[in-house]
Amino acid sequence: MTAATTALPPPAGKPSTTTYIRYELIRAFRNKRFMIFSLVFPLVLFFLIAGPNRNAHLGGINFATYYMAGMLGYGSMAAVLAGGARIAQERSVGWHRQIRITPLSTRTYFATKIASGYAIACLSIILLYAAGMSLGVRLSALHWLEMTGYVLVALIPFSIIGIAMGHLLPVDSMGPALGGITALFAILGGAWGPIAQHGWLNSVVQVLPSYWLVQAAHSAVTGQAWPAKAWIVIAVWTVAAVRITVRIYGRDTNRV
Amino acid sequence: MLIQPSPKSQVGTAGISLTDLHKSFGEVRAVRGIDIDIAPGETVAILGPNGAGKSTTIDMLLGLSRPDQGSVRLFGMDPRAAVAEGAIGAMLQTGSLIPQLSIRELVTLMASLYPRPMPVDQVLTLTGLTEVADRRTEKLSGGQTQRVRFALAIVADPELLVLDEPTVALDVEGRREFWAAMRNFARSGKTVVFATHYLEEADAFADRIILMARGCIVADGSTSEIKARVGMKTIKATLPGASTTELSALPGAASAEMHGDTAIITCNDSDSALRALLPQYPAARDIEVLGASLEDAFVALTDDDPSITMNPQEASR
Numbered sequence: 059m060t061a062a063t064t065a066l067p068p069p070a071g072k073p074s075t076t077t078y079i080r081y082e083l084i085r086a087f088r089n090k091r092f093m094i095f096s097l098v099f100p101l102v103l104f105f106l107i108a109g110p111n112r113n114a115h116l117g118g119i120n121f122a123t124y125y126m127a128g129m130l131g132y133g134s135m136a137a138v139l140a141g142g143a144r145i146a147q148e149r150s151v152g153w154h155r156q157i158r159i160t161p162l163s164t165r166t167y168f169a170t171k172i173a174s175g176y177a178i179a180c181l182s183i184i185l186l187y188a189a190g191m192s193l194g195v196r197l198s199a200l201h202w203l204e205m206t207g208y209v210l211v212a213l214i215p216f217s218i219i220g221i222a223m224g225h226l227l228p229v230d231s232m233g234p235a236l237g238g239i240t241a242l243f244a245i246l247g248g249a250w251g252p253i254a255q256h257g258w259l260n261s262v263v264q265v266l267p268s269y270w271l272v273q274a275a276h277s278a279v280t281g282q283a284w285p286a287k288a289w290i291v292i293a294v295w296t297v298a299a300v301r302i303t304v305r306i307y308g309r310d311t312n313r314v
Numbered sequence: 315m316l317i318q319p320s321p322k323s324q325v326g327t328a329g330i331s332l333t334d335l336h337k338s339f340g341e342v343r344a345v346r347g348i349d350i351d352i353a354p355g356e357t358v359a360i361l362g363p364n365g366a367g368k369s370t371t372i373d374m375l376l377g378l379s380r381p382d383q384g385s386v387r388l389f390g391m392d393p394r395a396a397v398a399e400g401a402i403g404a405m406l407q408t409g410s411l412i413p414q415l416s417i418r419e420l421v422t423l424m425a426s427l428y429p430r431p432m433p434v435d436q437v438l439t440l441t442g443l444t445e446v447a448d449r450r451t452e453k454l455s456g457g458q459t460q461r462v463r464f465a466l467a468i469v470a471d472p473e474l475l476v477l478d479e480p481t482v483a484l485d486v487e488g489r490r491e492f493w494a495a496m497r498n499f500a501r502s503g504k505t506v507v508f509a510t511h512y513l514e515e516a517d518a519f520a521d522r523i524i525l526m527a528r529g530c531i532v533a534d535g536s537t538s539e540i541k542a543r544v545g546m547k548t549i550k551a552t553l554p555g556a557s558t559t560e561l562s563a564l565p566g567a568a569s570a571e572m573h574g575d576t577a578i579i580t581c582n583d584s585d586s587a588l589r590a591l592l593p594q595y596p597a598a599r600d601i602e603v604l605g606a607s608l609e610d611a612f613v614a615l616t617d618d619d620p621s622i623t624m625n626p627q628e629a630s631r
Contacts, residue, residue: 077426081419088414152409156466159376159406160427161398311378 075166082174086144096140097182100133104189112193119279126190127275132249133186134179134209135271136240138217141175145224146232154225154310164307168221175217183209208274208284215267215295222303225310243268267295328390329353329505330474335384337370344370346529354473357506359520361513367529368509369407372478375507376404388474400428403472405463407479411451418447421465428470441465441495457488461495468499475499477508481515493519547584549591551601553577564590
């Protein structure tokens with residue numbers, strides 16, 4: 059071959075990212091620990107706590123319904139945050155460097171990570187709905203949809219926080235860090251039971267996206283739509299998380 | 315040190331051009347101003363010991379790290395643009411494979427990211443992985459893992475293939491298999507740059523060798539040119555009572571060592587040294603004149619240049 063023929067041929071169109079997303083999902087589903095943390099754990103918790111109390115009422119709401127909403131917040135949040143654990147695992151084998159010397163753009167990389175996190179979260183949501191129904195939760199189609207819609211919006215900042223953690227922390231500390239952060243957000247957000255319904259602590263927890271995530275799940279039950287404040291909190295957390303994540307990702311090119 | 319391009323590089327259009335590259339990490343000056351031009355189609359080894367700056371250079375070449383000073387052009391483009399074109403394939407030094415996928419799935423995933431990939435089956439054949447293609451990446455031997463990483467580097471069908479110490483953790487058999495796969499690919503006339511600290515590999519697989527030490531290029535030329543330029547030969551002889559001072563003062567001698575009665579004299583001109591040696595030491599016996607290995611050439615080149623010698627002990631040797 060002569061030098062003249064080594065000139066680059068014209069681009070043969072954009073490579074597709076569907077294959078990449080497909081394998082991303084396959085990998086997530088084959089990762090047993092990840093699936094247990096994201097899917098099984100919230101389900102087990104739901105059956106353990108809501109099962110024996112299925113006929114109880116809390117604030118005029120059927121307990122199973124109430125608890126399903128709480129676990130919905132916790133489970134879907136755990137699912138998107140746990141995407142960070144998979145990123146940390148990828149980094150530990152140098153994949154973050156390998157992927158950067160491919161034409162995959164940063165934008166597509168993030169989109170793929172968010173999409174796979176959401177896919178698992180949706181699965182978690184569907185499983186919890188099925189579990190709820192099996193314990194007698196009944197809602198109108200509109201309420202199911204409304205609840206799902208709000209929850210998906212409220213998950214945006216968490217899916218990005220997960221990516222940031224994945225690019226920041228070594229794989230060894232991901233387990234405790236994720237468990238801790240998920241639990242903290244869940245408890246303060248009221249996923250495991252009502253917290254601080256009045257007073258200063260209530261104002262504090264209202265600036266957390268997990269509070270509105272749980273409220274989103276409760277909204278269909280209580281009939282309360284999201285106030286403007288919820289949209290603002292989610293938007294501010296999203297913007298902040300994106301900025302921090304872009305910065306972390308930008309300097310994460312080192313050999314680990 | 316002279317840059318002596320091998321014949322191929324003179325016909326080059328836009329190849330690879332690293333100009334006055336500098337990179338420091340805190341106090342450590344990992345790369346201290348290097349210039350490299352590589353023509354399309356060349357196979358170039360960057361040879362040097364650990365800490366020579368090879369990986370840092372490769373990271374800058376690939377756009378994984380930004381030089382403090384200087385520029386990198388790949389086929390007339392910025393590294394990022396060349397990467398986005400799918401023109402670059404690389405096997406990085408550190409790293410393993412992402413788990414939860416089979417070899418075939420991983421290669422397919424990688425192929426999907428490039429605009430003009432090689433067919434997956436062809437890649438598996440070239441790398442000798444067809445028979446284990448359905449095995450999960452977490453269940454491979456070291457040699458198989460390296461060949462999968464190599465497969466990921468070539469699946470793009472890149473114009474430039476960069477390999478950073480591709481055989482560093484492999485046993486002899488693994489190394490042999492790796493280079494067999496590499497030969498299959500290199501036949502296609504692509505530009506290949508690989509870093510190594512195995513002299514035999516540089517010698518056997520590269521058209522051209524760039525010798526790096528302590529962040530600088532100490533020599534650049536074909537393997538034979540480097541050997542010729544250094545011209546080092548070693549005289550080994552049994553010389554009872556000789557002193558290293560006297561021996562290293564011989565015409566044509568560069569340095570000398572004594573191991574018991576055995577003298578080892580490293581020479582720029584072994585003929586002159588031998589002529590002077592024999593009258594001076596009539597008792598000399600068991601005389602051997604040995605050609606230099608690349609290792610010797612390397613030691614000579616790096617130790618003779620005080621600008622790159624930091625350790626005073628080494629400088630005085």
